Amino acid sequence: MRCQECGERPATLHFTKIVNGEKTELNLCEQCAQEKGDLLNQGTDAFSIHHLLSGLMNFDQNIPTAPERSERALRCETCGLTYNQFAKSGRFGCSNCYKSFSPKLDPLFRRIHGNTTHSGKVPTRAGGQIKLKRELQSLKDELKRSIEEEAFERAAEIRDQIRELEKKIASG
Amino acid sequence: MSLQRFMKEAVSEWMRGKGPDSDIVISSRIRIARNLVEHPFPMLATDSQLEAVIEKVIGASGQEAFQQLGDFELVKMEDLSDLEKRVLIEKHLISPNLAEESRKGAVLLSNNESVSIMINEEDHIRIQCLFPGFQLKEAWNLANKIDDIFEKQLDYAFDEKRGYLTSCPTNAGTGIRASVMMHLPALVMTQQMNRILSAIGQVGLVVRGIYGEGSEALGNLFQVSNQVTLGQSEQEIIDNLESVARQIVEQERMARKQLMEKSKIVLEDKVCRSYGILQHARVIESKEAAQRLSDLRLGIDLGIINNVSANILNELMVMTQPGFLQQYSGQKLTPEQRDEKRARLIRERLLIEHHS
Ligand SMILES: [Zn+2]
Ligand SMILES: [Zn+2]
Numbered sequence: 001m002r003c004q005e006c007g008e009r010p011a012t013l014h015f016t017k018i019v020n021g022e023k024t025e026l027n028l029c030e031q032c033a034q035e036k037g038d039l040l041n042q043g044t045d046a047f048s049i050h051h052l053l054s055g056l057m058n059f060d061q062n063i064p065t066a067p068e069r070s071e072r073a074l075r076c077e078t079c080g081l082t083y084n085q086f087a088k089s090g091r092f093g094c095s096n097c098y099k100s101f102s103p104k105l106d107p108l109f110r111r112i113h114g115n116t117t118h119s120g121k122v123p124t125r126a127g128g129q130i131k132l133k134r135e136l137q138s139l140k141d142e143l144k145r146s147i148e149e150e151a152f153e154r155a156a157e158i159r160d161q162i163r164e165l166e167k168k169i170a171s172g
Numbered sequence: 173m174s175l176q177r178f179m180k181e182a183v184s185e186w187m188r189g190k191g192p193d194s195d196i197v198i199s200s201r202i203r204i205a206r207n208l209v210e211h212p213f214p215m216l217a218t219d220s221q222l223e224a225v226i227e228k229v230i231g232a233s234g235q236e237a238f239q240q241l242g243d244f245e246l247v248k249m250e251d252l253s254d255l256e257k258r259v260l261i262e263k264h265l266i267s268p269n270l271a272e273e274s275r276k277g278a279v280l281l282s283n284n285e286s287v288s289i290m291i292n293e294e295d296h297i298r299i300q301c302l303f304p305g306f307q308l309k310e311a312w313n314l315a316n317k318i319d320d321i322f323e324k325q326l327d328y329a330f331d332e333k334r335g336y337l338t339s340c341p342t343n344a345g346t347g348i349r350a351s352v353m354m355h356l357p358a359l360v361m362t363q364q365m366n367r368i369l370s371a372i373g374q375v376g377l378v379v380r381g382i383y384g385e386g387s388e389a390l391g392n393l394f395q396v397s398n399q400v401t402l403g404q405s406e407q408e409i410i411d412n413l414e415s416v417a418r419q420i421v422e423q424e425r426m427a428r429k430q431l432m433e434k435s436k437i438v439l440e441d442k443v444c445r446s447y448g449i450l451q452h453a454r455v456i457e458s459k460e461a462a463q464r465l466s467d468l469r470l471g472i473d474l475g476i477i478n479n480v481s482a483n484i485l486n487e488l489m490v491m492t493q494p495g496f497l498q499q500y501s502g503q504k505l506t507p508e509q510r511d512e513k514r515a516r517l518i519r520e521r522l523l524i525e526h527h528s
Contacts, residue, residue, distance in 0.1 A: 078212075079212045079213075079216050080216075081216065089215075090340060090341070091213070091215055091294070091339045091340055092213060092337070092338075092339055092340075092341070093212055093213060093215065093216040094211075094212040094213055094216065095207060095209060095213075095329030095331075095337040098331055098334050098337050098344075099331075105334075105341075108341060109334075109341065109344070109402055112341055112342055112402075113344075113345065113400045113401065113402040113403050114376075114400065114403065115345075115400070115402050115403025115404075116333070116402070116403070117333050117334075117402070117403060118331075118332070118333060118334055118335025118336075118344075118345045118346070118402060118403070119403055119404065119405055120335060120345060120346040120348075120404065120405040120406050120409075121316075121319075121335075121336075121346060121405070121406055122330070123323045123328050123330050123336075124320070124323060124324075125323060125324075125327075126323075126327070126328055126330040127330075130332050133332070
């Protein structure tokens with residue numbers, strides 16, 4: 001199915017919006033869904049954010065199409081919540097749901113908050129780990145580069161550093 | 173129980189109404205949502221998992237740094253009557269959701285009731301600080317401090333990209349909801365609220381009436397709060413709300429000044445009539461009581477009425493709610509009985525005023 005907005009890209013998001021008892025179906029690609037989300041957000045008044053949210057997340061259950069079936073299979077392994085259940089209730093089941101449903105969340109957060117990435121407080125203990133993880137990632141990137149450049153001595157050094165850091169992270 | 177004694181126990185710090193700009197800003201509130209790792213959110217958790225969350229929070233509150241903040245009491249929802257829960261809701265200390273929907277819900281309450289930490293509401297932990305007047309920063313500083321103390325012992329669900337992970341995606345990121353409760357009678361009287369409501373919507377804030385359903389704001393009391401929690405820092409969110417609230421305060425002051433200049437006698441008449449009704453009515457519905465109390469409070473703020481203390485609005489708005497009235501009477505009341513009781517409580521409260 002093609003996106004009914006641009007008619008170019010395949011429609012990967014299927015919304016059913018019910019306004020005053022009237023059902024409207026929207027089949028959109030991610031880009032168009034985002035634009036539409038922004039547009040819808042501008043008209044948001046004080047009382048409709050939850051309504052809007054559940055409207056946007058409310059996937060139609062009755063008309064299974066190919067991409068929907070794969071969405072239905074999307075399930076959080078930790079708590080067992082399916083993406084469809086999340087879409088219906090508007091509530092995550094556990095903190096791991098954020099990872100399990102991660103491919104779907106950027107457009108959702110953009111619609112709710114106009115943003116996808118946290119920029120506020122970082123907890124001291126969990127934050128320390130985050131710093132270490134960032135370091136680890138940059139070492140891994142460097143390792144990849146040195147291997148590509150065939151700087152094997154340097155690569156061995158980095159590999160040791162990575163092991164060290166991984167131990168530190170594992171021990172919390 | 174005498175009304176004076178009942179009030180001593182019933183009135184929270186925020187209702188006493190002493191604080192910066194408290195002629196217009198009734199109270200400032202910060203609420204932050206936190207969850208623990210490796211525990212499903214309350215919606216999906218088993219009873220024993222929820223009990224474990226309570227135990228962990230009790231453990232975290234045993235730290236010396238927390239004890240230094242004052243005396244706290246843990247109150248479990250299952251130990252309260254419906255009426256007692258209702259009173260806590262009317263005092264803004266717990267949410268209707270904690271009282272009615274939660275399993276194993278509990279609240280850790282500070283003795284002056286400026287801190288209430290809800291456990292097993294929609295999220296495992298919701299730290300709320302409620303201060304009188306315009307004190308958003310102070311409320312945030314305290315909530316932030318409690319959060320830091322808790323984090324020393326508790327493993328929070330936090331993700332580098334999404335921030336603090338919450339049950340509802342509308343709270344993710346900072347998990348913060350900052351709000352101010354404002355008394356805006358002059359803006360309502362001069363029909364400027366619609367203009368302000370729509371302007372506020374454009375800067376990521378929400379306004380709603382505090383009492384009553386939908387958009388009708390009983391007692392001209394409005395709550396302005398942030399809507400966005402992800403992508404802005406706590407500081408940005410608070411600064412934004414503070415500057416918008418500051419502008420609303422200025423506009424309300426200007427509207428009051430204009431009313432006094434242009435239609436002083438009409439305003440005096442309105443205030444004094446309401447005062448008379450509150451002093452003498454034998455039956456009064458909550459809607460009328462709210463409007464009359466708002467008029468009286470405006471009269472006090474503008475110096476039209478001199479012998480009544482200003483916190484009467486904050487106190488009586490809470491104490492004339494159904495839960496409170498029934499608590500005070502010590503029994504369940506029909507709506508008709510409540511209207512009678514409400515009128516009597518207001519009369520008695522005004523009498524205390526004149527004798528003190
Ligand atoms: Zn498209
Ligand atoms: Zn999950």
